[in-house]
Amino acid sequence: MNAVQPVSITDFQVGGQNPVALIAGPCVLEDGERALNIGRAIKAIANRLHMPYIFKASYDKANRSSYHSFRGPGLEEGLAMLARIKKELGVPVLSDIHCISQVEAAAAVLDVIQIPAFLCRQTDLVYEAARTGKVINVKKGQFLAPLDMKNVVTKIEEAGNRNILLTERGATFGYNNLVVDFRSLPLMRSLGYPVVFDATHSVQLPGGAGTSSGGQREFVPYLTRAAVAAGIDVLFMEVHDNPPEAKSDGPNMLYINQLEDVLKDVLAIDNVIRRHKVGNCL
Incomplete structure (x- = not known):
């Protein structure tokens, strides 16, 4: 098993014994101002x-x-929105890519390029994203065992990139349901890279609302606390000012006004266990 090497994201590092960091925002860009x-x-x-x-x-x-569901503004307009957010807020930005043709444009704006769970085994997409040298966050497919991510990690390393984050977002459990096996967090961390826990997609009910996915946001705080206690490096959460009117993943997104209380618990737990986050020992 390998020691976890910190990964730099603009002016801070994640992994090792660094405090837990936050990835958060709405599921999809609905409009620039919002x-x-x-x-x-x-x-x-x-x-x-x-x-x-x-x-x-x-x-x-x-x-x-559904083919008719809202997908977002698209590559050009969406990257322009993200560039504005990056400039005005002074924070790094993350978004996901879906095909090789998006890689070059995305890399010009994004600080972290995300590979969606359904695409984590798409060799050409993973390899081309890795060749940009950007931080690559790969979501573990709902159909993969934690240590199966070793093959994904190797593809990125073979492209000359070691700026890697690995994300747990639940595993398929029967129909329209996900379950989180918290053993997956130390197992993926043993691959030598920082581990992210996606707290809101882990309570998603895929396809559970017919033409859209359902969700159980009431369980987000519980899974979050458990994941931080297991020794994650980054917490991923989708949040919204009014999730019921969100155009994607509303049922599992957290209300902004709930976020601070959840994060206070996160930091308290992380402070207790951080001394154990050395190498493969959680």
């Missing part, structure tokens, strides 16, 4: 708690349940 305001509110909370913060939002939700 996304900016959500990011501004999250940044204010993160600043009060002295927590490193990365803004996230998708410019294209290419894996929606």
Whole structure:
């Protein structure tokens, strides 16, 4: 098993014995002003708690349940929105790519390029993203065992990139349900890279609402506390000012006004266990 090497994201590091960092924002870019305001509110909370913060939002939700579902503004307009958020808020930004043709444009704006869970085994996409030298956050597929991510890590390393984050977002458990096996967090961390816990997608009910996914946001705080106690390096959460009117993943997104209390628990737990986050020992 390998020691976890910290990964630099602009002016801070994640992993090793660094405090837990936050990736947060709306599921999808609905409009520029709303996304900016959500990011501004999250940044204010993160600043009060002295927590490193990365803004996230998708410019294209290419894996929606229905062809008619809202997908976002698309590559060009969405990256322009993210560039504005990055400049005005002074925070790094993350979004997901879905095909090789998006890589070059995305890398010109994004600080962290995310590989969606459904695409984590797409060799060409992973390799081309890695060749940019950007931090690559790979979401573990709902269909993979934790140590299966070793093959994904090797593809990125073979492209000459060791700026890697690995994300747990739940595993398929029967129909329309996910379950989190918290053993996956130390197992993936044993691969030598920082581990992220996606607290809001882990309570998603995929396809559970017919033409869209359902969710159980009431369980987000519980899974979050458990994951931090297991020794994660980064917490990933989708938040919104009014989730019921969100255009994607509303049922599992957290209300902004709930975020600070959850993060206070996160930091308290992280402070207790951080001394154990050395190498493969959690």
